[in-house]
Amino acid sequence: MLIVLDTNVLVSGLLNPFGAPGRVLDLILAGTVQVAFDDRVLAEYAEVLARPRLGTRPARARALLGFLRLSGLRVTAHPMHPGEAHDASDLPFAEVASAAHVDALVTGNARRYAFLEQDRVAALSQAEFLARVA
16 A cells, blocks of 8 residues: 655654554554655655754664654655645655555645545545554
8 A cells, every 4th residue: 555644644653653643654654554755745754853852863764664664655746836735845745656556645624635636636644544454
């Protein structure tokens, strides 16, 4: 199964490994789910994980990013019209999801990605995604 992982799910999974976001990360680390990305998505992951207030150890962040880089699918995304997204910072994730024809974009705020329905990309909460995988 191929997904785009919104940064909020990645961070939540690290902060709460026993909740739904943590279970999504478990599926990724087990190889059951593959993450599609481009350089912008990886750069955002790295920037957010480096924020001191999150307390992510640098070695742990590097290991996770390295794993995603090696096990995931690097995509060349095509630009979408900025007016389609609720927030311009959502565009890289939406563009990768559309270009990779993912099974889902997993996010903590699916409404922000409702415009992806036109590209037949499902924006799902962690719980919705886990229900589909189970």
